[in-house]
Amino acid sequence: MENIIYSLYHPTMIIGFSVGILSLLAIGFQKDDLHALILADVVECAMLVIIAGVGTDLAEALILPGLVVSLAELLAVSEVLITRKHIQSKNHDSKKFKLFEEFKLPLHTGELKYDIEMEVLKTSPKFFAIILIVYGAILSGFTGGAVIATGLLFYALSQRVLGLNISDDVKTLWEGMAGLSGVAWAFWIFGFLGFFLFPKYWLVCLLMSGLGLVIKVGSKLGLVGYIGEVK
Amino acid sequence: MDLVQYILYLGYALLIIGTLGAILGPKVEDPLIRFLNVEVPSIGVALIFLTYDEDLALMTFIAVNAILSLILIRALILKEKYESE
Numbered sequence: 001m002e003n004i005i006y007s008l009y010h011p012t013m014i015i016g017f018s019v020g021i022l023s024l025l026a027i028g029f030q031k032d033d034l035h036a037l038i039l040a041d042v043v044e045c046a047m048l049v050i051i052a053g054v055g056t057d058l059a060e061a062l063i064l065p066g067l068v069v070s071l072a073e074l075l076a077v078s079e080v081l082i083t084r085k086h087i088q089s090k091n092h093d094s095k096k097f098k099l100f101e102e103f104k105l106p107l108h109t110g111e112l113k114y115d116i117e118m119e120v121l122k123t124s125p126k127f128f129a130i131i132l133i134v135y136g137a138i139l140s141g142f143t144g145g146a147v148i149a150t151g152l153l154f155y156a157l158s159q160r161v162l163g164l165n166i167s168d169d170v171k172t173l174w175e176g177m178a179g180l181s182g183v184a185w186a187f188w189i190f191g192f193l194g195f196f197l198f199p200k201y202w203l204v205c206l207l208m209s210g211l212g213l214v215i216k217v218g219s220k221l222g223l224v225g226y227i228g229e230v231k
Numbered sequence: 232m233d234l235v236q237y238i239l240y241l242g243y244a245l246l247i248i249g250t251l252g253a254i255l256g257p258k259v260e261d262p263l264i265r266f267l268n269v270e271v272p273s274i275g276v277a278l279i280f281l282t283y284d285e286d287l288a289l290m291t292f293i294a295v296n297a298i299l300s301l302i303l304i305r306a307l308i309l310k311e312k313y314e315s316e
Contacts (some may be wrong), residue, residue, distance in 0.1 A: 004233055005283065012279065015243050019250045019272070026254040034262050034310055038303060041269050042250055045276045048292070049246065052276075055283045063280075063288040067295045074299060078306040085313040146291065 005055050012053035020046030033081055037074065044070045064142060121162055129155035136218065140210035145217025152218070177219040184219075187212030235282055242278030245271055266303055 023042040030036045051059050051066065132151030136144040152174070159166050191209030195202060249271030252259075259265045273296055280289040 004235060008236070008239060008282075011243070012239075015246060019246055022250055022254060032262075034306065035265060037306065038262060038266050038269055039253065041299070041303075042253055042272055045246065045250075045272045048276050049279055052279055052283050052285060052288070055285075059283075060285040060288045063285065064291055067288070067291050071295050071299060071302075075302055078302055082306055082309045082313075085310050089313040089316045143287065146294075150294075 009053055009055070012049060016046050016049035016053060019049065037077055037081065040074065040077075122164075125155050125158035137214065140214045142213055142217055144210075144214045148214065148218030149220075174219075177215065181216045181219045184212040184215035188216060238278055239282040242275045242282065245275030245278065247275075249273075249275060262307055266300075266307070270300075 020043060023039055023046060027036050027039045027043070030039060047070075048063060048066065051063055053059075129151040132154070133148050136147030136149075136151065138144070139147060156166060188209045189212075191205045191207075191212060194205030194208070198205070249268060252271060253265055253268040256264075256268050259268065273292075277289055277292060280286075280292060
């Protein structure tokens with residue numbers, strides 16, 4: 001049973017390393033910060049190809065956190081760049097934007113001539129968020145956490161685009177879920193250990209780690225939507 | 232040759248051409264054009280994921296890329312805005 005994938009390991013490694021070295025050299029010769037940030041995206045592609053070349057399930061499990069971490073890293077670095085440009089600019093009183101606030105509808109900035117209030121703009125974000133959260137809770141595990149986080153993010157960002165505030169009840173619930181994520185992490189680790197220590201109780205361990213991971217990933221990724229709401 | 236190999240070699244070609252395009256391509260002094268060139272190697276990475284049968288990673292990669300392009304475009308817009316003031 002010679003799988004064709006095994007013969008493709010060396011070319012993938014060569015391509016991945018050459019792309020990585022090329023883009024790192026380009027960052028080294030780059031003067032402008034924003035260009036370096038964009039080229040860091042290419043380095044991330046090279047990293048992903050090198051891990052993917054191993055071609056096992058463990059490699060796939062390593063790619064998922066790598067993607068999330070690279071997203072958080074680029075978000076943080078771009079925020080630092082923007083803040084520095086804001087400090088360097090001569091006009092210090094100019095408006096500072098929250099994340100994704102610049103995509104606000106013209107309706108609420110007063111640029112549109114007619115005052116159109118549509119009910120669907122207020123109700124549909126809640127509907128979609130609830131469907132995604134329930135579906136994610138049923139899926140459980142990393143995928144379910146990602147689906148829940150998508151629902152939370154969609155709700156938070158659509159409230160911001162509409163120019164509305166998130167209600168205090170939702171904020172308190174959200175904070176409580178984020179506080180629970182440390183406990184959820186412990187659940188995940190103990191469930192994972194349980195597979196090896198008590199193989200007889202595999203179903204309990206599976207449910208425990210699935211539940212832990214869904215709370216952890218969902219609350220952590222959903223926190224992105226929470227930035228800027230804290231006073 | 233298998234279909235898998237065609238997809239993989241297409242992914243390699245897109246990765247290499249896209250990287251060279253992002254580094255040395257025409258008019259890359261404009262950050263927007265450099266950013267658009269970076270989209271080509273990411274399609275190559277998606278094809279390589281497809282070859283190695285990593286479907287969950289492929290879906291997450293596409294979703295992350297969509298959010299990433301929003302973040303980078305935002306950084307571009309605000310940088311231009313603050314520099315012009």
